[in-house]
Amino acid sequence: MSTVLVHKENGVGYLTLNRPETYNSYNRDMALCMQAALDDCAADPAVRCIYITGAGKGFCSGQDLSEAMSPSPEDFERMVREHYNATILRIRNMEKPVIAAVNGVAAGAGANLALACDIVVANNSASFIQAFSKIGLIPDSGGTFFLPRLVGLQRAAALMMAAEKVGAADAVAMGMIYKSYADDVFEAESKKMAITLAQMPTKGIGLTKRLLNGTYNNSLEEQLDFEKTVQMEAGASDDFREGVQAFMEKRKPVFTGK
Numbered sequence: 001m002s003t004v005l006v007h008k009e010n011g012v013g014y015l016t017l018n019r020p021e022t023y024n025s026y027n028r029d030m031a032l033c034m035q036a037a038l039d040d041c042a043a044d045p046a047v048r049c050i051y052i053t054g055a056g057k058g059f060c061s062g063q064d065l066s067e068a069m070s071p072s073p074e075d076f077e078r079m080v081r082e083h084y085n086a087t088i089l090r091i092r093n094m095e096k097p098v099i100a101a102v103n104g105v106a107a108g109a110g111a112n113l114a115l116a117c118d119i120v121v122a123n124n125s126a127s128f129i130q131a132f133s134k135i136g137l138i139p140d141s142g143g144t145f146f147l148p149r150l151v152g153l154q155r156a157a158a159l160m161m162a163a164e165k166v167g168a169a170d171a172v173a174m175g176m177i178y179k180s181y182a183d184d185v186f187e188a189e190s191k192k193m194a195i196t197l198a199q200m201p202t203k204g205i206g207l208t209k210r211l212l213n214g215t216y217n218n219s220l221e222e223q224l225d226f227e228k229t230v231q232m233e234a235g236a237s238d239d240f241r242e243g244v245q246a247f248m249e250k251r252k253p254v255f256t257g258k
Contacts, residue, residue, distance in 0.1 A: 002018060002033060003017070003018050003019055003027070003029050003030040003033050004016065004017060004018060004030060004033035004034050004037050005018045005055070006037050006040070008041075008044070008046065008047055010195050010198060011046065011047065011048040011049060011195070011198030011199065012047070012048070012049045012050070012051050012191070012194045012195055012198050013037070013040075013041035013044070013047040013049070013050045013051065014051045014053075014194075015034065015037050015038070015041070015050060015051065015052045015053075016052075016053055016054065016055050017030060017034070017052070017053070017054040017055060017059070017060055018055045019055070019064075020054070020055040020056025020057070020058070021056075022061065022064060023054075023056070023057065023058030023060070023061035023104070023105055023107075024054040024055060024056070024058055024059065024060045024061060024110070025060070025061045025062060025063065025064040025065075025110075026060060026062060026063050026064060026083065026084075026109055026110065026113075027063075027064040027066075027067050028067065028079075028082075028083060031082065031083035031084070031086075031087060034087055035086055035087055035090055038050070038087070038090040038091065038094065039090065041094075041096070042090070042094045042096065045257065047096070047198075048096060048197070048198040048199075048200075048202040048257045049096060049097050049098075049099065049194045049195075049197040049198040049202075050094070050096060050097070050098045050099070051098075051099045051101055051190070051191065051194040052098065052099065052100050052101065052113075052114075052117065053100075053101040053102075053103055053190075054102075054103055054104065056104075057103075057104045057105075058103070058104035058105045058106075058110075059100075059101075059102040059103055059104050059105060059106040059110055059114060059126065060105075060106055060107070060109070060110025060111075060113055060114075061105055061107045061108070061110055062107045062108025062109045062110045062111075062131060063079075063108060063109055065135075067079075080140055084109055084113075084140055084141040085141075087113065087141075088112075088113070088116045088141055088142045091113075091116050091117060092116060092213060093213075094206075094209075095206025095207065095209055095210060096202060096205070096206055096209075097118045097119065097197045097202075097205050097206075097209070098117045098118050098119075099117060099118065099119045099120075099121065099190065099193060099194050099197070100113070100114035100115075100117035100119070100120045100121070101121055101122075101186070101187075101190040101191075101194075102114050102120060102121070102122035102123070102126045102128075102168075102177070103122075103123055103125075103126065103186065103187075104123070104125060104126055104127075105126070105127055105129070106122075106126065106127070106128050106129075107128075107129045107131045108129070108130070108131040108132055108139075109140060109141040109143075111128045111129060111130060111131075111143070112130075112139065112140070112141035112142050112143035112146065112147070113141055114128070114177075115142070115143070115146040115147060115150065115176070115177075116141070116142050116146060118209060119178050119193070120176070120177040120178055121177065121178055121179045121180065121181065121186075121189075121190045121193065122168040122171065122177055122179075122180045122181075122186075123168065123180065123181055123182070123183045123186035124167075124168050124169065124180055124181065124182055124183055124186075125168070125183050126167070126168040126171075126180070127165050127166060127167050127168070128165070128166045128171055128176065128177075129163060129164070129165045129166065130143060130147070130159050130160045130163055131163050132160070132163070133160065133161055133162070133163045134163050139160050143160070144156075144160075147159065147160070147176070149216070150174075150175055150176050151174045151175055151176050155174060168180035199255065200255060201237070201239030201240070201242075201243060201253075201255045201257065202239070202255070202257030203234065203237045203238075203239050203257055203258060204234050204237065204239060204240070207230050207233060207234050210230060211223070211226060211227060211230055214226050237258060238256055238258040239253075239255045239256065239257065239258065242254065242255060242256070243255070
């Protein structure tokens with residue numbers, strides 16, 4: 001059975017981490033399957049939004065420690081570079097919206113996999129924990145990059161050093177994630193969001209993502225110039241022309257993502 005299930009429907013690529021017996025702990029096979037699935041969705045013009053969730057009661061419990069017992073320095077380096085960094089970069093560099101639908105525990109690298117996505121939603125039973133310090137490691141998978149930008153340096157430091165579990169409601173309150181839903185409506189509501197994004201002007205959304213990636217490193221002047229350049233690309237899109245035409249004709253636009 002595949003460790004990542006892939007299903008495409010209504011313009012959405014649904015990727016489900018599929019090791020429910022281990023709360024979807026991440027191993028090499030899952031990492032390589034996830035990267036292949038992300039590459040496939042990125043290349044498929046029919047896929048205009050990606051939705052990542054977990055099978056069973058958890059989102060992802062982080063690294064499968066059975067693969068990390070007594071590793072050599074070379075094994076650690078390969079694991080971080082090939083399993084995690086390669087996945088995070090695919091999520092960030094893909095110019096399509098990526099939703100993390102966190103349906104339970106998101107621990108360690110599993111939490112940071114979620115936080116690397118464009119939008120994170122969770123059910124009310126979900127929790128997030130930077131579990132690395134419990135076994136003497138440092139947060140990886142972009143955790144030290146994304147979490148301070150989401151919640152601030154002091155709070156990120158405390159969450160990482162003390163490995164405190166954060167429930168979904170608190171994660172929303174501190175700006176770690178976008179929204180949480182009652183467990184019984186979570187799947188329907190989170191998928192509704194994905195379908196909505198898939199029907200929007202994907203080209204413009206992808207360009208927005210490019211700008212958001214750039215804002216981490218640019219000065220205000222550089223970002224303004226970046227916006228000017230990217231706005232010209234958006235203005236040349238079919239979706240822009242359709243949006244304006246639909247507005248003038250007082251009808252709902254039909255975007256194609258081009």
